[in-house]
Amino acid sequence: MLEVNNLMVFYENALAVNDISLEIKQGEIVGIFGSNSAGKTTILNTMAGLTHHLKTREQRRGGTRITITGDMLFQGENITTMKPRQRVERGIILCRERHPVFRDNTVEENLKLGGYLRKEREVEEGMRFVFDIFPPLTRLKKRKAGMLSGGEKEMVAIGMALIAKPKLLLLDEPLLGLSPHMQQEVVRAAVRIREHGVTILMSEQYARPIMPVVDRAYIIENGTLVMIGTSLEMMENPEVKSAYFGT
Numbered sequence: 001m002l003e004v005n006n007l008m009v010f011y012e013n014a015l016a017v018n019d020i021s022l023e024i025k026q027g028e029i030v031g032i033f034g035s036n037s038a039g040k041t042t043i044l045n046t047m048a049g050l051t052h053h054l055k056t057r058e059q060r061r062g063g064t065r066i067t068i069t070g071d072m073l074f075q076g077e078n079i080t081t082m083k084p085r086q087r088v089e090r091g092i093i094l095c096r097e098r099h100p101v102f103r104d105n106t107v108e109e110n111l112k113l114g115g116y117l118r119k120e121r122e123v124e125e126g127m128r129f130v131f132d133i134f135p136p137l138t139r140l141k142k143r144k145a146g147m148l149s150g151g152e153k154e155m156v157a158i159g160m161a162l163i164a165k166p167k168l169l170l171l172d173e174p175l176l177g178l179s180p181h182m183q184q185e186v187v188r189a190a191v192r193i194r195e196h197g198v199t200i201l202m203s204e205q206y207a208r209p210i211m212p213v214v215d216r217a218y219i220i221e222n223g224t225l226v227m228i229g230t231s232l233e234m235m236e237n238p239e240v241k242s243a244y245f246g247t
């Protein structure tokens with residue numbers, strides 16, 4: 001579904017992503033694991049077109065700070081230099097890290113914002129889907145998003161992405177700062193979202209809560225791919241265990 005070939009991203013002279021190739025197949029849940037600054041957000045932002053957008057904006061101001069090389073194919077189409085919106089239209093939807101929501105808007109308003117490119121009927125359908133995936137949001141519809149707990153905010157953030165009708169959903173550290181119980185809720189939600197035909201790429205620092213549900217995982221360190229494997233291979237690997245499972 002998505003194929004990334006030899007992706008390199010430099011910010012100034014710093015190499016954030018170093019020659020990474022990866023593939024996400026239709027219907028999979030794929031994990032990208034790595035510690036702080038490993039390059040997870042840069043990879044997901046580059047897939048969603050945000051890095052290219054930032055580069056273009058800086059270039060207009062005469063800057064040449066960001067360099068991106070390599071290419072990306074989505075369902076066979078080269079999307080490497082496409083605008084974020086064109087990628088959204090094709091079904092590549094990013095849910096950014098640290099549950100970004102509009103704090104002064106209600107849950108319902110936030111969700112509707114996620115469907116800004118969709119028809120009204122599709123937004124309504126999407127709302128039903130979100131409430132089905134995250135039942136606790138039903139009674140929080142009228143609550144200001146700023147008043148929600150971290151877990152509830154994350155449900156809203158993922159809900160906004162779902163209303164945009166993803167084919168490929170990119171989740172950047174969806175478990176960050178959540179209680180173990182809430183983490184399980186989000187992981188279960190991801191499995192149910194996939195059951196509805198959405199392919200998922202998730203980034204995380206710690207693999208433990210997610211590894212059981214991913215089909216394949218990529219481990220990156222300092223922007224470099226250090227290991228690829230199925231979740232079983234990863235869970236049985238002693239090095240992976242000590243670095244990413246906290247054991």
Ligand SMILES: Nc1ncnc2c1ncn2[C@@H]1O[C@H](COP(=O)(O)OP(=O)(O)OP(=O)(O)O)[C@@H](O)[C@H]1O
Nearest residue numbers: 011016034035036037038039040041042043097205
């Ligand atoms: N806009 C930017 N300008 C300059 N450097 C950046 C920018 N964004 C990221 N970087 C650098 O690129 C590297 C990778 O950062 P990135 O945010 O992709 O890592 P991450 O794996 O998402 O980390 P975290 O777990 O903390 O979210 C870091 O060294 C970071 O400082």
Ligand SMILES: [Mg+2]
Nearest residue numbers: 040041042097
């Ligand atoms: Mg990040």
